[in-house]
Amino acid sequence: MENVLVKCEKLDHFGRGLGHVSGKIIFVPNLLVGEEALVKIVLDKKKYMIGEIVCLNNKSEDRIKPKCPYENCGCAIKSLNYEKTLELKKEKVLEILKRYSGIENVIQEIVPSGNIYAYRNKITLKVKNGKIGYFKNGTNELIEIKRCEIASEKTNQIIKVLSQTDLCKAKEIIIKDFGEVMVIIKGDMNIDNLKPLVNSIYMNDVLIYGKENIITQLGDFKFYVSKDAFFQVNMDVALKLYNKVVEYLDNGESILDLYSGTGTISLFLSKYFDNVTGVEINKEAVRCANLNKSLNNVSNVRFICGDVSKNIHNLKAENIVVDPPRSGLTNGGISDILKINPKKLVYVSCDPMTLARDLKLLKDNYEVKEVTLFDMFPWTYHVESVCLLLRK
Ligand SMILES: C[S@@+](CC[C@H](N)C(=O)[O-])C[C@H]1O[C@@H](n2cnc3c(N)ncnc32)[C@H](O)[C@@H]1O
Numbered sequence: 001m002e003n004v005l006v007k008c009e010k011l012d013h014f015g016r017g018l019g020h021v022s023g024k025i026i027f028v029p030n031l032l033v034g035e036e037a038l039v040k041i042v043l044d045k046k047k048y049m050i051g052e053i054v055c056l057n058n059k060s061e062d063r064i065k066p067k068c069p070y071e072n073c074g075c076a077i078k079s080l081n082y083e084k085t086l087e088l089k090k091e092k093v094l095e096i097l098k099r100y101s102g103i104e105n106v107i108q109e110i111v112p113s114g115n116i117y118a119y120r121n122k123i124t125l126k127v128k129n130g131k132i133g134y135f136k137n138g139t140n141e142l143i144e145i146k147r148c149e150i151a152s153e154k155t156n157q158i159i160k161v162l163s164q165t166d167l168c169k170a171k172e173i174i175i176k177d178f179g180e181v182m183v184i185i186k187g188d189m190n191i192d193n194l195k196p197l198v199n200s201i202y203m204n205d206v207l208i209y210g211k212e213n214i215i216t217q218l219g220d221f222k223f224y225v226s227k228d229a230f231f232q233v234n235m236d237v238a239l240k241l242y243n244k245v246v247e248y249l250d251n252g253e254s255i256l257d258l259y260s261g262t263g264t265i266s267l268f269l270s271k272y273f274d275n276v277t278g279v280e281i282n283k284e285a286v287r288c289a290n291l292n293k294s295l296n297n298v299s300n301v302r303f304i305c306g307d308v309s310k311n312i313h314n315l316k317a318e319n320i321v322v323d324p325p326r327s328g329l330t331n332g333g334i335s336d337i338l339k340i341n342p343k344k345l346v347y348v349s350c351d352p353m354t355l356a357r358d359l360k361l362l363k364d365n366y367e368v369k370e371v372t373l374f375d376m377f378p379w380t381y382h383v384e385s386v387c388l389l390l391r392k
Contacts, residue, residue, distance in 0.1 A: 015076035015381040032060040075379035100356035110373040114236035178216035229285035263289030328354025
């Protein structure tokens with residue numbers, strides 16, 4: 001397709017440069033506001049186009065040289081100055097809340113990540129034809145990598161070892177570095193060179209070396225990290241976020257921790273509430289949550305294994321915290337929360353769109369008092385929100 005000249009007017013919610021060509025919108029990854037570039041059109045749809053930079057005509061003063069040399073990985077905004085990435089994320093949530101829930105003037109601040117590199121405790125590497133890397137966004141085209149700058153130094157040592165290993169029969173390799181290290185392999189490979197670097201290796205769901213679970217420390221608590229259960233990817237920001245949840249809730253008699261995962265928020269809250277009930281659908285996460293309870297000698301927390309949409313209608317609590325997956329709350333879940341009628345509701349969200357949708361349904365009964373944003377995923381367009389709602 002032909003090349004066109006594009007001037008970037010703003011960044012969209014996915015961190016892509018947005019411009020117009022003959023009145024039609026064009027999205028160009030890695031083009032910053034004010035920059036003009038010669039762009040190759042790679043997709044031409046009825047209402048929009050997607051382009052790739054061929055040649056940048058001028059550079060924004062907010063452009064930095066990213067540490068990572070790879071294009072099209074998950075770090076969509078790695079060429080933007082870090083302070084500006086924080087502003088961008090704040091503006092994005094402001095705009096989404098205003099447009100989709102009619103809520104304004106509630107965002108307090110965006111809390112930066114203590115480490116902007118080497119912050120991720122988990123990465124998923126794809127393997128194709130014996131090479132390791134990431135799949136280019138939305139495709140199964142492999143971008144071979146030698147390092148990942150947002151992963152830990154230990155993870156990068158493991159990547160180096162992997163790149164010197166025959167991976168022809170491997171398909172996917174997950175590395176979890178929580179101080180103790182777990183490697184989860186799909187497919188087959190020789191693990192001898194990995195053993196000195198790690199504490200646990202699974203192959204095709206079977207433990208083949210070391211410990212069943214690894215252990216990590218977050219704040220005053222120790223947590224088991226298992227092969228399958230969710231754990232926040234950035235420890236520094238996770239700790240700041242959990243402390244904010246505690247701060248928003250003060251203390252009290254009873255609290256429900258909905259979508260409780262391995263019980264992290266429940267354990268943080270156990271210091272301030274007489275009784276805490278976590279609800280979580282993933283059996284493995286609940287098993288870990290119970291292990292975490294014993295590991296930390298906590299007795300005022302219980303975990304229910306089940307779907308939030310089906311298990312909370314009989315429960316009572318003065319306070320609720322919810323931390324759902326990207327899809328947000330269900331309509332049934334929202335009506336059950338409204339029936340429980342807590343005084344305070346804290347909503348932890350990893351997707352501002354579903355947060356805005358759910359706040360719109362809650363706002364007749366609850367005042368959205370304030371929202372604090374957390375940069376859990378530096379250099380990506382993702383942002384975590386913690387929202388305090390008070391019963392009207
Ligand atoms: C974003 S994670 C939060 C976990 C935990 N609060 C934490 O900070 O580690 C969302 C959790 O919701 C669980 N989940 C997803 N759908 C669910 C449902 N319908 N009912 C209960 N839990 C669910 C997932 O298994 C996952 O552990």
